[in-house]
Amino acid sequence: MLALVLAGLVFGGLLTGCGGSSSPRPNATVQAFLTSWGRRDWAAMNRLIEHPPADFAAVNTAALSDLRVTRASYLAGALTQGSGTATAQVTEVFELAGVGDWVVHSKLHLVEHSGRWLVEWSPGTIDPSLTSGAHFVVETTWAARAQILGAGGVGLTTQAPMVIVGLEGRYVKNPAKLAAAPAIAGAPSQAVSQALVAAKAHPTWFEPVFTITQARYLELKPTLYPLPGTVFETTAVRAAITPGLEAHVVGGVGPITAQELSELGEPYNAASVVGQTGLEQVYQTQLAGTPGETIKVVGANGATEATLATFSPKPGRPLETSIDPLVQKAAEAALSGVRKKAAFVAVRASTGQVLAIVSDPSAYGFDQALDGAFPPGSTFKTITSTALIGGGLSPSSPASCPSAIVVDGVVFHNAEGDAPVQNLAQAFAESCNTAFIALATLHLDDSSLPAAAATYDIGKTPAMGLAAFGGEVPRASSEADLAASAIGQGKVLVSPLDMAMVAAAIDSGIDREPRLVAGAPDDRARTYALGKAVVNDLHEMMADVVASGTAAHTGLPAGTYAKTGTAEYGSGSPPPTDAWLIGFNGDIAFAVLVVDGGYGGPTDGPIAAKFLDALGRAK
Numbered sequence: 001m002l003a004l005v006l007a008g009l010v011f012g013g014l015l016t017g018c019g020g021s022s023s024p025r026p027n028a029t030v031q032a033f034l035t036s037w038g039r040r041d042w043a044a045m046n047r048l049i050e051h052p053p054a055d056f057a058a059v060n061t062a063a064l065s066d067l068r069v070t071r072a073s074y075l076a077g078a079l080t081q082g083s084g085t086a087t088a089q090v091t092e093v094f095e096l097a098g099v100g101d102w103v104v105h106s107k108l109h110l111v112e113h114s115g116r117w118l119v120e121w122s123p124g125t126i127d128p129s130l131t132s133g134a135h136f137v138v139e140t141t142w143a144a145r146a147q148i149l150g151a152g153g154v155g156l157t158t159q160a161p162m163v164i165v166g167l168e169g170r171y172v173k174n175p176a177k178l179a180a181a182p183a184i185a186g187a188p189s190q191a192v193s194q195a196l197v198a199a200k201a202h203p204t205w206f207e208p209v210f211t212i213t214q215a216r217y218l219e220l221k222p223t224l225y226p227l228p229g230t231v232f233e234t235t236a237v238r239a240a241i242t243p244g245l246e247a248h249v250v251g252g253v254g255p256i257t258a259q260e261l262s263e264l265g266e267p268y269n270a271a272s273v274v275g276q277t278g279l280e281q282v283y284q285t286q287l288a289g290t291p292g293e294t295i296k297v298v299g300a301n302g303a304t305e306a307t308l309a310t311f312s313p314k315p316g317r318p319l320e321t322s323i324d325p326l327v328q329k330a331a332e333a334a335l336s337g338v339r340k341k342a343a344f345v346a347v348r349a350s351t352g353q354v355l356a357i358v359s360d361p362s363a364y365g366f367d368q369a370l371d372g373a374f375p376p377g378s379t380f381k382t383i384t385s386t387a388l389i390g391g392g393l394s395p396s397s398p399a400s401c402p403s404a405i406v407v408d409g410v411v412f413h414n415a416e417g418d419a420p421v422q423n424l425a426q427a428f429a430e431s432c433n434t435a436f437i438a439l440a441t442l443h444l445d446d447s448s449l450p451a452a453a454a455t456y457d458i459g460k461t462p463a464m465g466l467a468a469f470g471g472e473v474p475r476a477s478s479e480a481d482l483a484a485s486a487i488g489q490g491k492v493l494v495s496p497l498d499m500a501m502v503a504a505a506i507d508s509g510i511d512r513e514p515r516l517v518a519g520a521p522d523d524r525a526r527t528y529a530l531g532k533a534v535v536n537d538l539h540e541m542m543a544d545v546v547a548s549g550t551a552a553h554t555g556l557p558a559g560t561y562a563k564t565g566t567a568e569y570g571s572g573s574p575p576p577t578d579a580w581l582i583g584f585n586g587d588i589a590f591a592v593l594v595v596d597g598g599y600g601g602p603t604d605g606p607i608a609a610k611f612l613d614a615l616g617r618a619k
Helices: 027-039 042-046 056-067 175-180 189-201 214-224 243-249 258-264 278-282 284-288 325-334 377-390 424-430 433-443 448-454 479-486 496-508 532-547 600-618
Strands: 015-017 069-081 085-096 100-113 116-119 135-141 157-167 207-213 230-240 253-255 273-275 292-298 304-311 342-348 353-360 404-407 410-413 560-568 577-585 588-594
Touching: 027 042, 027 069, 027 100, 027 116, 042 056, 056 069, 056 085, 056 135, 100 304, 157 189, 157 214, 175 189, 189 207, 207 214, 207 230, 207 253, 214 230, 230 243, 230 253, 243 278, 243 325, 243 353, 273 278, 273 284, 278 284, 325 342, 325 353, 325 588, 325 600, 342 496, 342 600, 353 496, 377 424, 377 433, 377 448, 377 479, 377 496, 377 532, 377 560, 377 577, 377 600, 404 433, 404 479, 410 433, 410 479, 424 433, 424 532, 433 479, 448 479, 496 532, 496 560, 496 577, 496 588, 532 560, 560 600, 577 600, 588 600
Parallel strands: 015 069
Antiparallel strands: 069 085, 085 100, 100 116, 135 292, 157 207, 157 230, 253 273, 292 304, 342 353, 342 588, 404 410, 560 577, 577 588
C-alpha cells in the first residue's frame, strides 16, 4: 500500500514563475487545504476556497461514499506560481474497500485575493474528469465462483437457471408507478431508481434491476408482465448436483439480503449474489474471492462520461470436501420411497471422512442428519456394551430377558419382543432392554456411560466445516436414570452423524472425528484406538444382529454388521417411536433414522440394504 502521506513537502525547490520574496506564497494554503482534506474537515477547507459552492461538503462526501473509500491521503507535488495565480500538482491515494489503492493525479488551482491565497475549487479538483452534476459510479464484477469439490476433485455443483429483471426505457410509461409496483419493490430501491435514470438516458438498452431464481420469477410473473417497461433476461447460477446436497450440505446461492449485506460489508453491495445456505454460505468469502471494479464518471443524465480505472477480480479458492457423489446419490435413492422425515449419513471408516449426508424431505428446513438431537434407542447399546466389556464382561456373559424390569419404581419394557436369551450376545442381537438394564445397573455407575460415549467423541461438538450436534450423555442422577440411558432413552441425545461415527469406530477399531472440509479443525484431530476386546466382541455381536437378530431378513447383504434401535419420544400411549439402524459393510459405515418410523429393523434394514446394493452396483 502506498504510504499515507499528507501534504508535507517543502515547496521551495519546486517553485517556479514570478513573485519576489515579499510576495505571499501559496504553500501554506496548499498545505492547510490538503491536511484538512485528509481529515475530511469540510468546514476548514471551505474557508480556504474562493466562492465555495453551497454543496461543497455534499459533493465531497458523496464522492468518497460512491467510491467506497476507507482511507485517503493527499500528497502535494510541483507548484507553479504566476502573477496572482498558482497551480499545485496533487497525488490522491484512495484505499477502496475490497480492492486496494487507486491513485488520482489532480491539480489545485489557486488565486491571490486581498493578500491571501485561496483555492479555485470545482468537482474537477477531486478528479479532472468529474464535472458539475456528475458523480462516481463503481461497477463491481466477480470472477466465476470457485468450485465446491467432492472426493477425487469431482465438482458438487452445476448451473441452474436464474432470471434478471430489468427495464427498457422505450417501453416505460409511468416511472413512478413502476418504481412503486410490489413486484419491483422487492429489489433494492437504489437499484430501481438508478435503472430508471439509465433507461431514460438509453431507451433501447437493457438496464438490470435485480436477479431472482426461476421459481421466484414464475411466482412474480403474473404481476411483472403487466408493468410496461419490465424486461427479462435468463442467466445461470450454480446449484448442487443433487437435491440433498442443495438442501443442507453444499447449499445454494442467491441475491444478497439486507442482513447479509450488513454482515458481509464491503465490497458486497445490493446486487451481489452470495451463499445462502450450507457450505456456500459458510465459505462465502473463500469461494467468491475478491471482486474487480470499474470506476466511471456518470453525468446527471445517466450517461457515462469517462471510465477512470479498472481493477481485475481475484478468483476464490476451491473448497475440498470428502463427499462422494456416488455414495451421496445411493443414500438419497435409498430414502426416496420413505414418506416420513428421515436422515442418512455414510462415512469411510478408515479415515472418518463423511461420504454422504441426507436429510429428507429436502424442502424441510432443518438438517436432521447433522443438527438433529434424537434419543438413539437401542443403537446406543453399542456404547453400553463398550462400557460392559470394558468392565470385564464378554458376549458369553450371562443375561436374561424378562418382559419387564422395575428400577427405582420405574417399569421398563422391551420394545421388540421378549425372546429368551442366555448371554450378552443374544441380548444384543434381540435388542432386549430388560437384559441391558439389569446388566447396567449391576455393573456400571453414574459415570460409566458418559465415559464410554466420550471414547466415541459423543458430547464433543464436531468442527468439520459445517455445524453439527455432538450429542449428550449426562451422568445418571439415579438408578432409573442409568437404566434409561443404558437403552438410549432418558436424557441421551445424538444425531445420525454421531451414530455413523460410532459405527465407523467399531468397524475400524479407531475412533476418529468426522472429516468433511479439508483443512477444518477435525481434519487434524487426534484418533483413539478402541480396546481389542471391545472391537472383536462388538463385531461378533453386530454380525449376529444381521444373521439372526432384529435386522435378519431385511435384505442386508453379506458382510454387513448392524445394530437396530427403536427410540420412544414425546407422549402418547404408546408413545411414537423413531426407527434407527447403524452398521458397516467393508469400509463404509452408516446410520439411518426414520422419524416416527416404528421399529428399526423392518423399517431401516431395507433402506440400508438398498443403499449397499446401489453401492455394489456402482462399483
